[in-house]
Amino acid sequence: MKVISEDVHPGQCKRLPQALNKLLETCIEIKTTNTKSLAEYLCRSPATIRTQFQRIFILMDVHCRYEALRKAEEKGLIRCKRRESG
Numbered sequence: 841m842k843v844i845s846e847d848v849h850p851g852q853c854k855r856l857p858q859a860l861n862k863l864l865e866t867c868i869e870i871k872t873t874n875t876k877s878l879a880e881y882l883c884r885s886p887a888t889i890r891t892q893f894q895r896i897f898i899l900m901d902v903h904c905r906y907e908a909l910r911k912a913e914e915k916g917l918i919r920c921k922r923r924e925s926g
Contacts, residue, residue: 856899856917863892864909864918873905 856864863882867873870881879886893905902908912918 856896856912860892860896860899861918863889864896864912867905867909868918873909 863878866878866882870877872878875886875889878884879889882889893908896908897903900908900911902911909918
C-alpha cells in the first residue's frame with residue numbers, strides 16, 4: 841500500500857492527493873456531495889467515492905463532507921467557483 845504523504849497529518853491539511861482534490865472540486869462544480877451523483881459524474885463506483893471521503897475526513901480532521909469542503913476552501917486546497925452577480 842502506498843503511503844499518501846509524510847508531510848500530511850490529520851488536522852494539518854497541507855496537501856491532498858490528486859484524486860481526493862478532484863473529488864472535492866467536483867462537489868463544488870456539480871453542487872452536490874451525493875455519492876451516487878459523484879460516482880456517475882467521475883465514472884467511479886459509489887464505494888470508491890465513500891472510501892475517498894473517509895480518507896479526506898482523516899487527512900483533514902473533519903467529520904462531514906460539508907466541513908471538508910469548507911476547510912479545503914479556507915486552506916486554499918480548492919477554489920470555490922463563485923457565481924458572478926450580474
